Amino acid sequence: MVHFVGAGPGATDLITVRGAELLRNADVVIYAGSLVNPALLGLCRPGAVLYNSAQLTLEQVLDITQKADAAGQQIVRLHTGDPCLYGAIREQMDALQKRGISFDLTPGVSSFCGAAAAAQAEYTLPGVSQTVIITRMAGRTPVPEGENIASLAAHGATMVIFLSAGLLDGLQVELLKGAYTAQTPAALVYKATWPEEKVLRCPLGELAETGRRHGIRNTALVLVGDFLAAGYDRSRLYDPTFTTGFREASQ
Incomplete structure (x- = not known):
């Protein structure tokens, strides 16, 4: 077995x-x-x-x-x-x-869960993003046609990018071809949950330089999206004015 x-x-x-x-x-x-x-x-x-x-x-x-x-x-x-x-x-x-x-x-x-914990972040925020795209940058091995970074970045959703810490210059260029801007929040999470864990936050326009400055070339996830910013809508799940299958609205 x-x-x-x-x-x-x-x-x-x-x-x-x-x-x-x-x-x-x-x-x-x-x-x-x-x-x-x-x-x-x-x-x-x-x-x-x-x-x-x-x-x-x-x-x-x-x-x-x-x-x-x-x-x-x-x-x-x-x-x-x-x-x-x-x-x-x-x-x-x-x-x-x-x-x-x-x-x-x-x-x-998964390490993408560990990365969110390390960054103290929630990938799916009301009014910000309800979709998480998990992908990687094409490098020595390709990705299927239609799954290139620029195409996926066009959605403006939360992105978690694996296996791409050694390709940050190209990754940054491709991400900026989508719906993100140079000011979109990003983070490099190195060795999430390990003793040597690092969380490096930066604007997307500074992603590659941040990686170089801190010597990040592997074993890191790239997080991109407005879920890393401060603004979001309150969840209706615990809203007293919202009826659910378990609770009647109180107002």
Whole structure:
């Protein structure tokens, strides 16, 4: 059995209870060493065999998995954040199905949630934005046609941009082709929830320079949108003049 487990955004106590229990019971752990906090491996039992997938190809991961499964061992495939975002798990699951190997998924806290917590922000504010676009800048690998940054920025919605901290100059240019302006609030969140976490706020027009000044080149999310500003409408959810399915308006 293979258990895909979301390790959370970094802090060791932000893995789920289920994920931690699976790690403790695993015979084999294949972890994304480039991003998963290595302290989480301290949950593994003595004798568990650990593999860093940052040094492996998909084929090597599958070979390790197949041998362990044939030996009746419990396998954890430990991914950063939640594996449904930029986890490259679909190709693994499809390959496991072809080999007749059972698997399940345990969700994790994504780094985009950790980044909002670090910035003490709410992505969806009444009167500001009710849409969150999660994406990345095209770099060594492309993005599908129609999903370029400028096209998505045209919505003016909240944007959370992964895997792009090394491309800030180009990212800033593309974002400014959309509905944002040079004064639109932005933030670089470096290693959200890790001990070395940094939140760097700036106007969008200063995004690239802020990254250079603080040496941010990787392991950071870019947040863009007016949700980072001060203004918003009061939620109707707790408004005394608004009737809900659980409460009558008092005025």
